[in-house]
Amino acid sequence: MRESLVLLLAVAMTEFAAPALAPAQARTSKTLDIYVVDVEGGNATLFVTPSGESLLIDTGNIGAAAPRDAGRIMAAMKDAGLQQIDHLIITHWHGDHFGGLAELASHVTIKEFIDHGPNVQPAEAVDNFLRDVYPKLYSKAKHTVVKPGDKIPIAGLDVRVVASAGKIINTPLPGAGKPNPSCANFKPGDNNAEDPQSVGTYFTFGKFRTVHLGDLTKNKEFELMCPVNRLGTVDVLLGLHHGQASSNSEVMVHALHPRVAIMNDGTRKRGEPETMKTVFTSPGLEDLWQLHFSQLSGQEYTVPGMFIANTLDAPLTAMPITPIQAPAPGPGTPPPPAHNGTAYWIKVSAQQDGTFTVTNARNGFGKTYRYGP
Ligand SMILES: [Zn+2]
Numbered sequence: 001m002r003e004s005l006v007l008l009l010a011v012a013m014t015e016f017a018a019p020a021l022a023p024a025q026a027r028t029s030k031t032l033d034i035y036v037v038d039v040e041g042g043n044a045t046l047f048v049t050p051s052g053e054s055l056l057i058d059t060g061n062i063g064a065a066a067p068r069d070a071g072r073i074m075a076a077m078k079d080a081g082l083q084q085i086d087h088l089i090i091t092h093w094h095g096d097h098f099g100g101l102a103e104l105a106s107h108v109t110i111k112e113f114i115d116h117g118p119n120v121q122p123a124e125a126v127d128n129f130l131r132d133v134y135p136k137l138y139s140k141a142k143h144t145v146v147k148p149g150d151k152i153p154i155a156g157l158d159v160r161v162v163a164s165a166g167k168i169i170n171t172p173l174p175g176a177g178k179p180n181p182s183c184a185n186f187k188p189g190d191n192n193a194e195d196p197q198s199v200g201t202y203f204t205f206g207k208f209r210t211v212h213l214g215d216l217t218k219n220k221e222f223e224l225m226c227p228v229n230r231l232g233t234v235d236v237l238l239g240l241h242h243g244q245a246s247s248n249s250e251v252m253v254h255a256l257h258p259r260v261a262i263m264n265d266g267t268r269k270r271g272e273p274e275t276m277k278t279v280f281t282s283p284g285l286e287d288l289w290q291l292h293f294s295q296l297s298g299q300e301y302t303v304p305g306m307f308i309a310n311t312l313d314a315p316l317t318a319m320p321i322t323p324i325q326a327p328a329p330g331p332g333t334p335p336p337p338a339h340n341g342t343a344y345w346i347k348v349s350a351q352q353d354g355t356f357t358v359t360n361a362r363n364g365f366g367k368t369y370r371y372g373p
């Protein structure tokens, strides 16, 4: 009995170790799992379907942080039992989104590279990467430039591109299209050139719905959500542009009516009061989860620690109540508090019936949100 079990295991392990030709890995899960990986105020969000097909949105930070962030993504892949990334979306050409890509690709096979097209915000590191490195990475894979309305084909998961390269879907998603009462109070915002180019994707898994909009800015949120709400509602709002106030207008957050929001913020990026107020006043919101406390929130605006995934390498004995102002960027700016040690993700496990569980990997705290009115 025991010998045959060992043999069975050996066969199973051999198959597992062989490079997968099919896009999906062997997996027995019934849930769609989403890992919101801590890349210190950048983005890396990993989707894994029940059959093991994977989609990664962004790859963390550029430069010295790239090995750290790629390592954190690989830790989430390992937890999910993944051997490769089937689809990768780079939302836009900022270093906190594509920065860990070359490092990750040196360790992991990526089958498809998805982006919005050329960089529109000239910057030496980005333009060098797009000229010298990126074409080599996708030369043996598939390269797809998406436009609004495109579907990304993933078995068992409906993935709809709703924004890309500064354009948005012309017609509402199925079931969406109601007038949005927040539009009357909308105030336009400033933005850089690349954030509004972000690839935004809307996901449907049975009755469960979620959206990731990259760093899409307020003015694009207005185009998408006014005068009618083209997206409809979601159970989970992912990302929130690190909690930055150049995104996250009420026309977007309140109209999406999320039950849960998960913010990909860092120790000083951003979770600023304006965003926190918009999220906390969002109708129907049950919980905000954060990858980090942020100095820009202070205790005044942050959530209880059990909903925060990460602390600092040198933890503070107490968190200041008052939020600080973000220091002006420049060579003399003091660095944000460091977190280069063990990092923890926030994981969503969604069922077809619309029930989902969110778990904080640091403290094991989890909460199940049952489907229903
Ligand atoms: Zn961290």
Ligand SMILES: [Zn+2]
Pocket: 041, 042, 043, 094, 096, 097, 215, 241, 242
């Ligand atoms: Zn960003």
